[in-house]
Amino acid sequence: MKNTILAFLEENVSRTPDKTAVADEFRSLTWRAYLTAALRAAGRIREMTGADAAPVGSRPVGVLIDRNIISIAAFIGIAYSGNFYVPLDPALPAGRLEMILGELSPVMLVDAREPAEASGQTADSMKASAPAGNAVLAADARPQAPARPLPVACNVPVLDMYALCADLFTERTGDTENPAAGALNASGDAGNAAGADVNSAADQAVQALIRDAQAMRSGLIDTDPLYAIFTSGSTGVPKGVLVSHRSVLDLTEAFGETFGFAEDAVFGNQAPFDFDVSVKDIYNAMHCGGRVEVVPHRMFVMPAMLMEYLASHGINTIIWAVSALRIVSDLKALDQMQTSVPVDLRHIMFSGEVMPVKSINYWIRFFPDAVYVNLYGPTEITCNCTYHILDRHYENDELIPIGKSFPNKRVFLLERPEEDGDSEAEAPAVPRIIPVTEPDCRGEICVEGTGVALGYWNNPARTAESFTARPGAPATLNRIYRTGDLGYYNKDGDLMFAARADNQIKHMGHRIELGEIEAALNAIDFIDVACCFYDQKKEKIICVYQAEEERRKQIIQALSDRLPKYMRPNRYLRMEQMPLNAHAKIDRRLLRTMYEEGRI
Amino acid sequence: MEENRQELMDILEETRPDIDFEKEKALIDDELLDSFDIISIVSEINDAFDISINVNDLLPENFNSVEAILTLITRLQEE
Numbered sequence: 001m002k003n004t005i006l007a008f009l010e011e012n013v014s015r016t017p018d019k020t021a022v023a024d025e026f027r028s029l030t031w032r033a034y035l036t037a038a039l040r041a042a043g044r045i046r047e048m049t050g051a052d053a054a055p056v057g058s059r060p061v062g063v064l065i066d067r068n069i070i071s072i073a074a075f076i077g078i079a080y081s082g083n084f085y086v087p088l089d090p091a092l093p094a095g096r097l098e099m100i101l102g103e104l105s106p107v108m109l110v111d112a113r114e115p116a117e118a119s120g121q122t123a124d125s126m127k128a129s130a131p132a133g134n135a136v137l138a139a140d141a142r143p144q145a146p147a148r149p150l151p152v153a154c155n156v157p158v159l160d161m162y163a164l165c166a167d168l169f170t171e172r173t174g175d176t177e178n179p180a181a182g183a184l185n186a187s188g189d190a191g192n193a194a195g196a197d198v199n200s201a202a203d204q205a206v207q208a209l210i211r212d213a214q215a216m217r218s219g220l221i222d223t224d225p226l227y228a229i230f231t232s233g234s235t236g237v238p239k240g241v242l243v244s245h246r247s248v249l250d251l252t253e254a255f256g257e258t259f260g261f262a263e264d265a266v267f268g269n270q271a272p273f274d275f276d277v278s279v280k281d282i283y284n285a286m287h288c289g290g291r292v293e294v295v296p297h298r299m300f301v302m303p304a305m306l307m308e309y310l311a312s313h314g315i316n317t318i319i320w321a322v323s324a325l326r327i328v329s330d331l332k333a334l335d336q337m338q339t340s341v342p343v344d345l346r347h348i349m350f351s352g353e354v355m356p357v358k359s360i361n362y363w364i365r366f367f368p369d370a371v372y373v374n375l376y377g378p379t380e381i382t383c384n385c386t387y388h389i390l391d392r393h394y395e396n397d398e399l400i401p402i403g404k405s406f407p408n409k410r411v412f413l414l415e416r417p418e419e420d421g422d423s424e425a426e427a428p429a430v431p432r433i434i435p436v437t438e439p440d441c442r443g444e445i446c447v448e449g450t451g452v453a454l455g456y457w458n459n460p461a462r463t464a465e466s467f468t469a470r471p472g473a474p475a476t477l478n479r480i481y482r483t484g485d486l487g488y489y490n491k492d493g494d495l496m497f498a499a500r501a502d503n504q505i506k507h508m509g510h511r512i513e514l515g516e517i518e519a520a521l522n523a524i525d526f527i528d529v530a531c532c533f534y535d536q537k538k539e540k541i542i543c544v545y546q547a548e549e550e551r552r553k554q555i556i557q558a559l560s561d562r563l564p565k566y567m568r569p570n571r572y573l574r575m576e577q578m579p580l581n582a583h584a585k586i587d588r589r590l591l592r593t594m595y596e597e598g599r600i
Numbered sequence: 601m602e603e604n605r606q607e608l609m610d611i612l613e614e615t616r617p618d619i620d621f622e623k624e625k626a627l628i629d630d631e632l633l634d635s636f637d638i639i640s641i642v643s644e645i646n647d648a649f650d651i652s653i654n655v656n657d658l659l660p661e662n663f664n665s666v667e668a669i670l671t672l673i674t675r676l677q678e679e
Contacts, residue, residue: 159652300635301628302658327635331642333655508636539640540614556617566636 003222024294027169041077062106071112081146084225095561220247236519240457247382252287254406265290265291268315323509329359351375353506376402382451412441542568628660651676
């Protein structure tokens with residue numbers, strides 16, 4: 001029985017070593033080169049963290065990500081090293097990045113950003129200096145590229161992933177690949193034998209590589225963490241959701257079993273790597289032996305060329321954020337679709353927020369034969385816990401169910417006291433589980449099973465609050481995650497999403513705690529108090545603040561160092577005095593009404 | 601034209617209060633605007649100016665600056 005998704009990577013290397021495994025606009029890696037890159041990084045990480053002498057347990061390694069396969073190879077390298085990876089977007093405001101690094105205390109960083117042209121260290125120059133022989137060890141003898149400046153100060157060792165593995169990438173020019181650039185394509189020792197001898201040598205090299213990989217991960221157990229992804233935190237500090245190898249392995253087993261992905265699946269990656277939507281691309285491809293194609297960000301900004309990119313790169317499976325599919329439908333980007341070859345989309349899956357039916361109906365008009373799947377679940381339960389395959393036509397005013405749970409997850413509704421912002425009523429000691437036979441009865445969506453995350457990194461208080469025992473069960477058994485989402489069953493027994501139970505919103509595909517924005521606003525010295533809410537219709541974050549005078553520009557300036565741009569409010573409204581309720585708290589409901597009536 | 605400009609500035613500044621739209625001349629090329637900004641801006645421009653921006657108009661050169669967007673709006677209003 002496998003205890004990590006890495007076992008599938010090794011199987012792919014054994015079965016199809018020279019098939020492309022991961023690719024971006026500029027380069028690709030075969031399965032063999034992918035594993036070689038990962039092992040090379042793993043060895044170096046162990047050296048740099050002093051873990052080559054004695055086992056020290058799993059520790060966090062930050063990855064400065066880019067939209068490239070250098071990042072993916074870095075993730076897998078860290079996994080093989082016995083540590084867990086934490087994707088970090090270097091474009092985040094410095095203040096926020098520092099806050100995350102402070103929470104994380106990584107033992108080292110892996111720099112996976114695109115190589116800087118100015119550094120003069122091109123792939124060719126790196127390859128020229130690589131000695132022949134054992135490909136895994138070859139990089140160790142090579143000079144390392146000079147370190148590039150980091151976006152924030154961080155006093156830990158930094159590994160330049162591109163410099164370490166430059167010789168392993170197959171460069172792409174236009175839509176074609178240049179196999180000669182992949183030094184390992186035929187064998188680790190190509191050119192000195194012929195015919196059967198070459199094949200035999202190649203087979204032996206592959207088997208040796210797999211043995212190295214298995215030895216490298218021999219100490220790993222399935223409950224070891226694989227990654228942590230930071231999400232918005234209501235108290236003002238982002239929280240790192242820690243996910244195990246077991247959770248990811250079971251996720252891919254469930255997806256494989258439910259949707260039947262095969263070796264010819266080509267996943268078009270849309271989501272940035274610091275969002276867990278991307279986890280599904282990387283590891284489903286690893287599970288089924290398919291391929292990941294990282295789609296350039298600019299295709300989603302100006303989507304006229306997006307379909308051509310999907311067509312020319314053979315992409316047939318997309319697991320995207322709802323907002324990415326909406327870019328195409330809202331801008332009617334399929335109306336004048338002209339591609340060099342037909343787009344062959346088989347699976348179109350979406351998650352992250354409620355999908356407007358008119359948007360998905362637009363896609364169905366152009367791709368009627370694809371399988372459409374609504375996926376649901378927060379990062380804390382490893383991507384998704386329920387799915388619904390669209391099996392009929394939905395009218396524009398209907399809601400698409402979030403459906404039924406995946407085989408390895410149990411999803412249920414816990415009854416809550418009636419939602420009322422001013423209510424001081426206490427919840428019952430043991431909340432009732434709402435049966436499927438009680439349609440339209442609202443409860444909090446809770447999840448149990450191997451997908452439930454290990455908790456929040458370095459945050460036992462928040463972990464204890466959100467990851468609890470199932471009501472009525474002993475505390476040591478059946479840990480559940482309370483999502484904070486409210487749902488109900490429809491008459492077919494399918495789960496429906498209703499609303500959030502708290503101040504979390506989904507905006508532009510991002511999960512945002514309004515409390516985190518408010519904490520940043522309240523930290524500004526000239527603001528007495530601030531309150532944020534979401535205008536769902538206009539899809540805008542509204543900030544109302546109490547201050548002596550209007551200082552919009554200064555607020556924007558102050559937030560730009562602390563919050564990523566998608567978290568910064570769209571409108572700033574000043575009040576001399578905030579309305580208060582009977583408990584002397586800000587009367588959010590009245591505030592919203594005043595906004596809707598144009599009284600602020 | 602001046603009226604159009606003010607209306608456009610209102611839309612842009614509400615979408616992205618943190619960008620100095622008078623100064624920036626490479627809104628797309630420098631990745632200042634992302635896909636969600638574009639959706640929001642296009643939809644509001646369509647409503648405000650009663651035009652229909654086509655996917656083939658969604659090119660960096662039409663959105664890199666306030667002047668470029670104004671030129672696009674004027675062209676579509678005249679068509």
